[in-house]
Amino acid sequence: MIILIWLALCLVVAILAAKRDRNPIGWALLALVLSPVVAGIILLVLGEGRTARCMYCAERIKETARICPHCQREHRSPIVDVTPRREA
Numbered sequence: 001m002i003i004l005i006w007l008a009l010c011l012v013v014a015i016l017a018a019k020r021d022r023n024p025i026g027w028a029l030l031a032l033v034l035s036p037v038v039a040g041i042i043l044l045v046l047g048e049g050r051t052a053r054c055m056y057c058a059e060r061i062k063e064t065a066r067i068c069p070h071c072q073r074e075h076r077s078p079i080v081d082v083t084p085r086r087e088a
Contacts, residue, residue, distance in 0.1 A: 009036030016043055021051050021060060 010031040017027035020043065031039035050063040057071040067074050 006032075006036065009040075012036065013039045013043060016040065020047070022046075 010028050013031040013036050014024040014028035018024040022043065027039060027043060030042075051060045052063045052065075053059065054061050054068040054071060054073070055075065056073045057068060059068065059070040061068050061070070065075065
């Protein structure tokens, strides 16, 4: 029973990682090895990756990208940032 709860929590960490544009498989493995609670806390502290949406195809790309890897269009103006920034 404890193993099923552990695996379910690892799945929750993987889903949270995917929603934050992180590698869900890597985070699930980290949660499996360390602890789902520890991995979840680390994931929440790291926050979202620095991504934006392409103004042409609306796919997520790196904030500093000049050419979208999905539609191959060049971004001459700064990309509109859609990720919330935390004040330090």
